[in-house]
Amino acid sequence: MRVGIPRALGYYNYYPFWFGFFEALGIETVLSDPTTKQMISAGSALVVSETCLPVKVFVGHILNLLDKGVTTVYVPSIQSIDHKIYNCSKIRGLPDLIRNVIKKDFLLIEPTLDKSQKDQGFYEYLKESVEPLGITDIEKIKDASKKGWEYQNNFNLMMRAGVEFSQAIKIAVQGQVKIPTEQKTAPLKVAIVAHGYNLYDHQVSMRAIQKLKKMDIDAFTANMLTKEQMDEGFKTLETQVYWANELEMTGAAGYYMNDDSIDGVITITAFGCGPDSIMVERISRFSKKLQKPILNLTVDEHTGEAGFITRLEAFCDMLTRKKRTEAAKKAKEAKENPVKEKRSFKIKVEI
Ligand code: SF4
Secondary structure, three states, rough: OOOEOOOOOOHHHHHHHHHHHHHHHOEEEEEEEOHHHHHHHHHHOOOOOOOOOHHHHHHHHHHHHHHHHEEEEOOEEEEEEOOEEEEOOOHOOOOHHHHHHHHOOOEEEOEEEEEOOOOHHHHHHHHHHHHHOOOOOOHHHHHHHHHHHHHHHHHHHHHHHHOHHHHHHHHHHHOOOOOOOOOOOOOOEEEEEOOOHHHHHHHHHHOHHHHHHHHHHHEOHHHHHHHHHHHHHHHHOOOOOOOHHHHHHHHHHHHOOOOOOOOOEEEEEOOOOOOHHHHHHHHHHHHOOOOOOOEEEOOOOOOHHHHHHHHHHHHHHHHHHHHHOOOOOOOOHHHHHHHHHHHHHHHHHOO
């Protein structure tokens, strides 16, 4: 048995779990190829132009799987991941969209996870994930989910420690955890606030993290934070969670904007995303209040790499200059301070 998994959207959050779960039930997972321009064009051609870029990318990945001869494709409808915390309508309606735009003959596995509904919890979702493949034994399904969690926890641990995304996935699904003991730190530190499917897809993010690394800048992401730290970030931005992936945007932005060791924040959002436009507006407002420099980058299928990189470089140049100026100011103050201290000491003696 083979199940095709598109290397898009949920892949960037849940793939280690899906891999372990299916593997434990004797089901092989087949991934679509890494995103290319052609895949984005093919996906964009099938949906209305207002659709956000990640969904266009997702459609392109389904087409890629079908081209590879995969006949069963896994497209869950993840409605809510916690009580009254919902995904956007595009993620919730993903199976309907795929069924309507791709008129080809294939089996679509479309389980629903809705933690806001009593009868659509995690085990119902897992059951629906394998029922179409003839697996109905709930004990076997529960057992398989343990393997999924093991791989997912491996992945989460490595991401928190700053391991590169594709390395973390590769090692996690081998049932291992490898965390480098010594890590060099760069002089400039930047937080990148974006959904995993925008940030870790090299074609969509234009390898932003790698580009920063080349400029000798450390990039910090939402995956490096604990849930408690992101909740703290939420309080900083004086808001409440409603959208499922708001934590990785607003929570992370709030946390990093309050962190003095972070020199600036870069947001990467997709054109056509409703929730992101609201979140970025709030993040930008608070960046002024907290005096943290911010760069908002929006990507769509027409975004050119040259313009994207120019903005990234200009922002980082500004951060470097700002840091140098602040360091010079501090050095000047430190030079002046010993004199002041000396004077106050004298006064103390006289008293
Ligand atoms: S959250 Fe935004 S970018 Fe993500 S799928 Fe929904 S509309 Fe698209």
